[in-house]
Amino acid sequence: MSEAIRKNFASDNIAPACPEVMDAMIRANSGPAPAYGGDEQSTTLEARFAELFEHDLRCFPIATGTAANSLALAALVPPYGAVLCDQSAHIANDEGGAPEFFTHGAKLITIPSDDGRMLPDALQTTIELNREGGIQSTPARALSLTQATEWGTVYSLARLRELTAIARQNNLPVHMDGARLANAVAHLDCSLADITWKLGIDVLSFGGTKNGAIAAEAVLFFNTALAEDFIRRIKRGGHLWSKQRYLSAQLLPLLHDNLWLKHARQANAMAQRLAHGLRRQPGAKLPFEVQGNEVFVVLPEPLVTQLEAAGYVFYRWPTPAGVDGTLIRLVTHYATEQTDVDALLASL
Ligand SMILES: Cc1ncc(COP(=O)(O)O)c(C=O)c1O
Known part of the structure; x- marks a missing residue:
């Protein structure tokens, strides 16, 4: 890929x-x-x-x-x-x-x-x-x-x-x-x-x-x-x-x-890995349980900008009132690999 x-x-x-x-x-x-x-x-x-x-x-x-x-x-x-x-x-x-x-x-x-x-x-x-x-x-x-x-x-x-x-x-x-x-x-x-x-x-x-x-x-x-x-x-x-x-x-x-299930398991496992890494990031807050292949995370704005500058593509989500930081959505899929997730986490 x-x-x-x-x-x-x-x-x-x-x-x-x-x-x-x-x-x-x-x-x-x-x-x-x-x-x-x-x-x-x-x-x-x-x-x-x-x-x-x-x-x-x-x-x-x-x-x-x-x-x-x-x-x-x-x-x-x-x-x-x-x-x-x-x-x-x-x-x-x-x-x-x-x-x-x-x-x-x-x-x-x-x-x-x-x-x-x-x-x-x-x-x-x-x-x-x-x-x-x-x-x-x-x-x-x-x-x-x-x-x-x-x-x-x-x-x-x-x-x-x-x-x-x-x-x-x-x-x-x-x-x-x-x-x-x-x-x-x-x-x-x-x-x-x-x-x-x-x-x-x-x-x-x-x-x-x-x-x-x-x-x-x-x-x-x-x-x-x-x-x-x-x-x-x-x-x-x-x-x-x-x-x-x-x-x-x-x-x-x-x-x-059951290729459908194998694909979904891979996507979910990568979302878990991502969530695990993000939870260790100072200033990061995950507002929802991560159970599928979507990770929503609130990060300090400078970190979000840093990720974008490193070439990462993701959606910024409307941040709920009173929440300090920027809410973004990170989605994994069947072809996401551990090295992709680790590289993103390393860019923070
Ligand atoms: C939960 C859910 N339902 C339906 C759809 C619709 O799919 P499509 O973009 O193929 O119309 C999406 C696509 O993002 C979705 O997330």
Whole structure:
């Protein structure tokens, strides 16, 4: 990997696609294949996901996380309903209104939390405040949870169980934004089944792009009744690839021999190493637990400038009021190596 990649901690999607994915693309690139998902790779992909999740499911490969989330939500909520999500959720802050667009105007109601993980009491209260009311109301009709969260924290299975139980008691279907689900599974050391359908997740956006693919996510319906007509939404939204084999071919190698998990473990281990080193740095404060592959750290401004001057690339984050220093985000990925982390720490 080049020095430019080694010094780039801006995101997990700055990384190139992994060799296994590139090889699979070359292999997929021969001979004819039926269009619009009728190809062998797409059929095999659905079967592989069903095996991995130990559950019958419908699988729809989608090129972007934004479209995967937005289309999935459109299958759950009517235009006059509301989706409840954490205030840090990508769907609420970073998707340019796509969830509202694809749902034909459903409202996103954000629930405050300290670290990206919704609290059961707050969910219950928000549901109470957004019950089916008169014609003027925008009733809560779905819950969306992000795992791992935007702050790099991971919901415990117990917390997820509490949240999904509340959703079930209130007839809300549950979506999970799993752009970084692999990192959450690596952290919790649980099975994919444990963290999804066994907890009552109805539909999942399973991330591939941040974990070694070129551009591929999968919308997985464990509640297959909800997938009826989903293909029409994909087509109508302009996200149905006629040459879908190239989408599915990216995900298959990640599922093979649990490469998705190996990649996530590497990314998480590098985030741990980074966090460990930063904690020893005078003046550094880590505001959130580091559980996935994202490290948020408050550093004295001169140190941040020093890192930038040394060629490091990362995002500066809005620093909370009253906090002394500059909040930055450092993200590791499957190709981050120990020497990259150690070199960054040595530049401080
Ligand atoms: C939690 C989460 N969900 C969804 C996405 C959307 O992915 P994309 O940029 O492919 O639309 C991202 C990307 O940063 C993300 O962090």
